Amino acid sequence: MLEPREGIPPVIADADALAEVVAAFAAGSGPVAVDAERASGYRYGQRAYLVQLRREGAGTALIDPVACPDLSALGEALSGVEWVLHAATQDLPCLREIGMVPTRLFDTELAGRIAGFPRVGLGAMVENVLGFVLEKGHSAVDWSTRPLPEPWLRYAALDVELLVDLRDALEKELDRQGKLEWAHQEFDAIASAPPPEPRKDPWRRTSGMHKVRRRRQLAVVRELWQTRDRIAQRRDVSPGKVLGDAAIVEAALSLPGNVHALAALNGFGNRMGRRQLEQWQAAVDRAKALAEAQLPAPGQPVTGPPPPRAWADKDPAAAARLSAARAAVSALAEQLNMPQENLITPDTVRRVCWEPPKVVEADSVGAALSGFGARPWQVEQVTPVLVSALSAQ
Numbered sequence: 001m002l003e004p005r006e007g008i009p010p011v012i013a014d015a016d017a018l019a020e021v022v023a024a025f026a027a028g029s030g031p032v033a034v035d036a037e038r039a040s041g042y043r044y045g046q047r048a049y050l051v052q053l054r055r056e057g058a059g060t061a062l063i064d065p066v067a068c069p070d071l072s073a074l075g076e077a078l079s080g081v082e083w084v085l086h087a088a089t090q091d092l093p094c095l096r097e098i099g100m101v102p103t104r105l106f107d108t109e110l111a112g113r114i115a116g117f118p119r120v121g122l123g124a125m126v127e128n129v130l131g132f133v134l135e136k137g138h139s140a141v142d143w144s145t146r147p148l149p150e151p152w153l154r155y156a157a158l159d160v161e162l163l164v165d166l167r168d169a170l171e172k173e174l175d176r177q178g179k180l181e182w183a184h185q186e187f188d189a190i191a192s193a194p195p196p197e198p199r200k201d202p203w204r205r206t207s208g209m210h211k212v213r214r215r216r217q218l219a220v221v222r223e224l225w226q227t228r229d230r231i232a233q234r235r236d237v238s239p240g241k242v243l244g245d246a247a248i249v250e251a252a253l254s255l256p257g258n259v260h261a262l263a264a265l266n267g268f269g270n271r272m273g274r275r276q277l278e279q280w281q282a283a284v285d286r287a288k289a290l291a292e293a294q295l296p297a298p299g300q301p302v303t304g305p306p307p308p309r310a311w312a313d314k315d316p317a318a319a320a321r322l323s324a325a326r327a328a329v330s331a332l333a334e335q336l337n338m339p340q341e342n343l344i345t346p347d348t349v350r351r352v353c354w355e356p357p358k359v360v361e362a363d364s365v366g367a368a369l370s371g372f373g374a375r376p377w378q379v380e381q382v383t384p385v386l387v388s389a390l391s392a393q
Contacts, residue, residue, distance in 0.1 A: 013067035026077035028058035033163035049143035072099025116337035219287035305354035
């Protein structure tokens with residue numbers, strides 16, 4: 001499919017045009033296909049730079065959320081309507097920022113996983129299920145570019161062109177497999193989930209952190225990461241374009257004493273100006289000047305069970321339970337033709353195996369699974385195999 005059925009619609013970039021779109025989509029019928037394009041790797045944060053929608057009776061709309069940053073009127077017009085998204089959890093945060101929050105949804109990627117499709121990217125799903133090949137050449141471009149080139153807009157419009165058709169075909173397939181209710185429970189869980197909590201100590205996710213052992217070095221990572229984040233936010237660019245993770249880790253391991261030593265490290269020399277080097281060295285110096293009590297702890301406080309590799313030493317019985325449970329869940333997932341992590345999260349299995357109910361029976365194991373957030377269909381499927389695995393140890 002090379003062209004949208006009605007051609008490439010104009011980009012909506014003013015209040016009057018947006019009001020027309022709101023009215024048209026409110027008057028449309030059936031589910032609404034929704035997609036958003038971000039500028040990951042180019043801009044700071046995960047904001048939307050283009051929103052695409054398609055609904056029967058309304059056609060396709062391409063909306064510029066930079067020019068129209070408040071789409072809450074559109075969100076309200078579509079309240080109660082089923083939104084069809086592909087990999088919904090990726091787009092929902094940036095849609096929420098501009099006032100678009102679904103009350104009902106159908107996630108075609110998740111539906112593909114539950115139905116057992118080996119490849120669940122949008123292009124692969126459209127090709128396997130509907131027989132169309134979508135041109136997918138612009139997924140990683142800088143969507144903050146203005147004006148957006150026509151080939152990019154064509155790609156964006158095609159992303160929602162067949163989404164409702166794909167939804168309808170997947171609904172039939174899930175129903176045929178007896179999994180439609182399972183999918184609905186998963187979709188409801190996504191739609192009703194609160195926004196995620198801000199990540200604690202996000203600097204600890206710096207790539208290569210496993211090499212950093214000493215607390216003083218951790219402090220350098222923290223100072224450099226936070227300095228980089230402030231600069232990236234102020235300049236509205238991706239943090240990686242300001243300073244690479246590898247450079248942060250190298251500086252932490254080396255603890256350079258001055259700008260000349262810093263400039264000799266990978267990631268700091270070459271084109272970096274004197275002022276830039278001085279700001280990074282100042283961050284290193286701040287970390288070096290901290291009192292011992294101000295240094296970050298080597299690891300984050302662990303909630304829940306320890307890493308499974310440590311179980312054999314800490315609690316051999318728990319390790320045996322986990323081994324049996326993993327094998328049982330794996331066999332069940334294969335039988336049901338779906339990925340293990342969609343049948344039940346590995347973390348849930350670990351938690352139940354680390355601290356199983358005092359009396360291992362269907363009711364107690366099912367209650368434990370529910371307490372860790374498992375959906376009713378997951379509890380129904382997984383409880384029998386976990387009861388057997390836990391009882392055998």
